[in-house]
Amino acid sequence: MKIDSLQLFVDVAELGSFSAVAKKLDLPRANISRRIADIEAALDVTLFIRSTRQLSLTPLGRAYYHDVKLALQAFNTACNNLKKVNLSPSGKIKIGLPPTAERSTVTLITRFLKNYPDLDIEVLYTHNCYKDFCEQGLDIALHMGTMPPSDLIARRVMSYSKRIVASHDFIHQFGKPSDIFQLSTMPSVCYRLPDGTLENKWDSNFGVVNVKPVITTNSVDMMLQVILEGQAFGLMPDMFSSPYVDKGKLAVLLPSLTMPESELYIVYPQKNSISLGASFLIEYLLAEIPKAVELS
Structure with missing residues (x-):
C-alpha cells in the first residue's frame, strides 16, 4: 500500500466526501472514488458506508483510520527528523588515516569540527584502509599509493613526489x-x-x-x-x-x-550510504589538504 493512498483514505474519512477531497487535491471525483474502491479491494474490507448524502466509516473503517493516522504521523515525524539531520549534520564520523598522514591533516579535521559542533570524529590510523573499512566500521579513509580493485569510491586528492x-x-x-x-x-x-x-x-x-x-x-x-x-x-x-x-x-x-609521482586518495562507500556530515568532511578535505601540504 502506497503512502499517498493511505493519506487519501485519511482525507476522505476526515472530510466525509469524495467531492470535498477531489476539490482539495484538484482531481476528478471519479478518480478519488476509484482509488478508495481499490484500497477496499486490496484489503478485502468495506471501509465506507456510501449514501447519497455522505460517506461514513464502517466499524472496521474506523479502526483502520485510527491505525493509519498514527502510522502516517510516525512516518512524517521520521521524515522531518531526517530533514533536520540533513540541515545540521550531527553524529559520529570514523575516518582512517594512513601512518604516513601528515600532521596538518589532523589539524584540518579539528578546524572542520569548529564549524560543525554537533559532529564527533574518531580518527584511526590504519595500515590497510580497504581491509579496515569493514573491520573498523570506517566512514572515510585516506589512501596513499596504488588503488587496488574495490567497490569503494576513490577520489584523487593530490599527487606527491x-x-x-x-x-x-x-x-x-x-x-x-x-x-x-x-x-x-x-x-x-x-x-x-x-x-x-x-x-x-x-x-x-x-x-x-x-x-x-x-x-x-x-x-x-x-x-x-x-x-x-x-x-x-x-x-x-x-x-x-x-x-x-x-x-x-x-x-x-x-x-x-x-x-x-604517487597519489593520495580519499575513499568512502557509495554516496547514498554516507551521512551528510561525512559528505561535508569529504569535500572539505579534498579542497584543503592540497593547500595545507603546499604551505607546509
Missing part, C-alpha cells in the same frame, strides 16, 4: 653517490607498504635500483628519525622531508633524479 634524502653526518661518513646504482652499497631505511610489499625497488629516470635496507618500518615518522640521526638514507615524500631540507638538516641525494 618523493626524493632520496640523507643527513650531513651520513654523507660525511659514506660520501655522496655519483649515480643511482651506488645506493645499493649504502645503508638505507625502507618503507613497508600496507599490503606487505617492501619499497626497496626504486624506478627513476636514471634506471632501477634495488637498495638494501638496514631498517624496515611501516612508520614514516620512524623513517624520518632514522635518516635525521644519520643511520641510513631513505626515499621520502617531499611533504615530510622538505621542511628539513629547507632548514639544512637533510640534503637531497642525486637531485637531478626523478621518480614517478
